[in-house]
Amino acid sequence: MNVHDSERLSGLLEDAGYVKAGQDGDPDLVVFNTCAVRENADNKLYGNLGQLAPVKSRHKGMQIAVGGCLAQKDRDTIVQKAPWVDVVFGTHNIGHLPALLERAAVEKKAQVEILESLETFPSTLPTRRESAYAAWVAISVGCNNTCTFCIVPALRGKEEDRRPGDVLAEIEALVDEGVIEVTLLGQNVNAYGSDLGDREAFSKLLRAAGQIEGLERIRFTSPHPRDFTDDVIAAMAETPTVMHQLHMPLQSGSDRILKAMRRSYRQERFLGIIRKVREAMPDAAISTDIIVGFPGETEEDFEETMHVVREARFTNAFTFQYSKRPGTPAAEMEEQVPKAVVQARYDRLIALQEEISWEENKKQVGRTLEILVAEGEGKKDDKTDRLSGRAPDNRLVHFTKPAEPVRPGDMVTVEITYAAPHHLLAEGPVLSVRRTRAGDAWEKRQAKPAAKPAGVMLGLPGIGAPASLPLAAPAGGCCGD
Numbered sequence: 001m002n003v004h005d006s007e008r009l010s011g012l013l014e015d016a017g018y019v020k021a022g023q024d025g026d027p028d029l030v031v032f033n034t035c036a037v038r039e040n041a042d043n044k045l046y047g048n049l050g051q052l053a054p055v056k057s058r059h060k061g062m063q064i065a066v067g068g069c070l071a072q073k074d075r076d077t078i079v080q081k082a083p084w085v086d087v088v089f090g091t092h093n094i095g096h097l098p099a100l101l102e103r104a105a106v107e108k109k110a111q112v113e114i115l116e117s118l119e120t121f122p123s124t125l126p127t128r129r130e131s132a133y134a135a136w137v138a139i140s141v142g143c144n145n146t147c148t149f150c151i152v153p154a155l156r157g158k159e160e161d162r163r164p165g166d167v168l169a170e171i172e173a174l175v176d177e178g179v180i181e182v183t184l185l186g187q188n189v190n191a192y193g194s195d196l197g198d199r200e201a202f203s204k205l206l207r208a209a210g211q212i213e214g215l216e217r218i219r220f221t222s223p224h225p226r227d228f229t230d231d232v233i234a235a236m237a238e239t240p241t242v243m244h245q246l247h248m249p250l251q252s253g254s255d256r257i258l259k260a261m262r263r264s265y266r267q268e269r270f271l272g273i274i275r276k277v278r279e280a281m282p283d284a285a286i287s288t289d290i291i292v293g294f295p296g297e298t299e300e301d302f303e304e305t306m307h308v309v310r311e312a313r314f315t316n317a318f319t320f321q322y323s324k325r326p327g328t329p330a331a332e333m334e335e336q337v338p339k340a341v342v343q344a345r346y347d348r349l350i351a352l353q354e355e356i357s358w359e360e361n362k363k364q365v366g367r368t369l370e371i372l373v374a375e376g377e378g379k380k381d382d383k384t385d386r387l388s389g390r391a392p393d394n395r396l397v398h399f400t401k402p403a404e405p406v407r408p409g410d411m412v413t414v415e416i417t418y419a420a421p422h423h424l425l426a427e428g429p430v431l432s433v434r435r436t437r438a439g440d441a442w443e444k445r446q447a448k449p450a451a452k453p454a455g456v457m458l459g460l461p462g463i464g465a466p467a468s469l470p471l472a473a474p475a476g477g478c479c480g481d
Contacts, residue, residue: 001185004127004136005068006033009094011126016098026059029101034070036151036325041070049082056084063087063101067094072114072155073327079110090114091156116157132445133372133409133438134181134217135174139167139205143187144194145224147251148262148329149291149322156187161195164205171212178441180409181217181372182209190223190232202227203235210239214437217372217392218242222249222289225265228273237280244281245394248273249289253308254301257294260333267308274312285315285360285393292349293322293342295333302345309352315360315395316422317353321346354421361419364395368415368431371397375408375442387412391424399426402433409438 009031010020021027030052035041045066056062065087066078072090079085086104089097092115100111129135142157143150171182184205186192193201209218218241223232225248236242248270252258255266277284290305309317321342324331371389378388378398386398387406399414406412411434414426 001136001138001187002033002035002068003130004138004185005094007127007129007136009033009067009097010128012095012097014128015126026055026062028059028061029063029065031065031067031097034066034068036069036073036155037323040323042074045070045078046081049078049085053082053084061105063104065089065097065101067091067097069152069155073151075114076112079112083110086110088112088114092116129179131375131408132178132442133436134183135179136185137167137170137174137182138162138185139189139192140186140195144191145188145226145264146262148260148333149251149294149325151325151328152187154327159186159188159191159195161192161201163196164201164208167205168208168212171209171215175212175214178409178437178444180215180436180438181219182215184209184218184220186220186222188222188224188227189220190229191227199229200231203229203231206232206235206242207239210241215241216436219245219394221247223247224249225263225270225273230276233276233280236277243392243394244284245286245392246277246284247287247289250305250308250312251289251291252294252297252301253305254297255304257297257301257304260296261291261294261330267304271308271311283393285395286312287316287318288312288314289318289320290349291320291322292346293337295322295330295337296335297322297337297345302349306349306352309349309356313356313360314353315393316357319346319349319353358419358421361395361421361424363419364391364416364424365419366416368413369397369426370434371399371412371414371426373406373408373410373412373439396423397426398423399430400428402430404433406430406433407435407439407442409440409442410435 018029032045032048034045049064052064056064063086064084066085067089069091071078071088075088078088087097087100087110089100090113093113096113100113104111140159140161142159143153144159145153174182190202192205193199206218209215218239223246228248236244250270251261251263253267258266274286277286292302322337324336369391371391373387373389377390377396378386381388381398384398385401387401388396388398389412391397397414397416399412402412413431415428415431416424417427418425
């Protein structure tokens with residue numbers, strides 16, 4: 001969701017005449033789109049702002065803007081800690097960024113604008129899609145849950161759903177542009193319909209999207225176990241273009257801790273969903289989110305989490321050490337677990353999940369899979385003479401580069417020969433190549449002449465880029481899904 005918000009910000013700025021900055025020289029504008037889920041987000045933001053202070057002092061006219069959840073939370077604090085910031089904007093008014101930048105330049109002072117409710121649904125804003133072949137589509141914003149560890153509902157507001165016709169129209173427009181894979185996004189994506197008065201709206205949306213000609217793969221993230229009903233499982237199993245991949249946040253396997261988290265399900269309900277999904281789709285790849293060290297978590301509670309991990313056999317997991325977030329009920333709870341204890345449990349969980357991920361991936365060896373060729377997924381592709389892409393269940397596959405040209409967005413069929421915990425290898429020759437409209441769209445985008453800088457450039461540097469998560473997983477939601 002944060003990535004898609006950044007695409008919207010890029011689209012807005014390009015629409016206003018900005019151009020992405022090159023590698024040489026200092027940019028005229030740097031925009032930080034922030035998250036507030038974990039404590040290190042604060043540290044990274046202020047560290048990055050500190051690094052930019054001398055850059056701005058030597059580059060007259062440079063502007064710095066900070067938006068997103070952390071901006072919504074900290075508000076005036078950002079300008080107090082970093083007075084060289086020009087604009088602070090919240091989660092509900094990203095469409096105002098160009099005007100706020102202009103106002104800051106004219107008035108020569110920081111502009112802080114934080115709205116308390118959504119003004120315009122973000123999907124109506126211009127978007128600069130990073131991919132020619134895959135796209136994010138937001139179907140809702142906000143969240144109605146009250147998880148005690150999560151600050152996002154306070155920052156993003158109550159759930160608001162887009163009309164189904166608007167969602168489908170956006171998907172159809174994307175397909176017309178060459179996109180063949182979409183991921184439906186929502187803070188609690190399968191609660192879609194609560195704002196529309198239709199409890200089966202999400203399954204209906206999946207089925208309707210599955211009827212769009214030219215769309216080959218549909219994914220969604222992140223659902224909540226509370227709202228994961230049988231009609232959604234049926235829609236996944238019966239709609240050929242809905243991929244058999246599911247990100248289902250667990251958070252904890254202990255009923256006692258789940259209650260303290262205000263999660264509205266218990267262990268048996270969660271495992272029941274997993275069983276139903278696997279009965280309907282035996283090949284489903286299921287990933288999860290887990291928090292280790294929630295206040296009051298005992299060794300017995302942690303062992304319950306380990307039990308669920310063993311039973312569910314997740315393909316992979318986002319695993320987090322509990323981070324106290326000011327403004328959440330959990331931050332005020334007693335029995336905060338000592339850091340050393342949390343670290344030890346975290347290490348045990350990582351080791352168990354690594355073992356399970358590897359065992360599950362080994363089951364893929366010998367299978368023939370159709371892979372959507374990706375751009376930038378394989379960091380060592382150039383050195384190994386390979387390409388990379390995603391299987392239908394979203395597993396990352398590295399494969400031998402075929403003799404004929406293959407473009408991101410094209411499809412290749414390969415046989416899996418080796419499995420590692422976080423990727424698969426197809427070391428033999430590619431069995432077939434299917435050129436697609438998505439590959440055509442990627443090629444067309446590459447052929448466009450580079451835009452000439454028009455005075456002001458949009459800088460998106462990699463300063464302080466966050467480290468990779470310990471266990472790679474599909475993009476889960478922003479917080480307590």
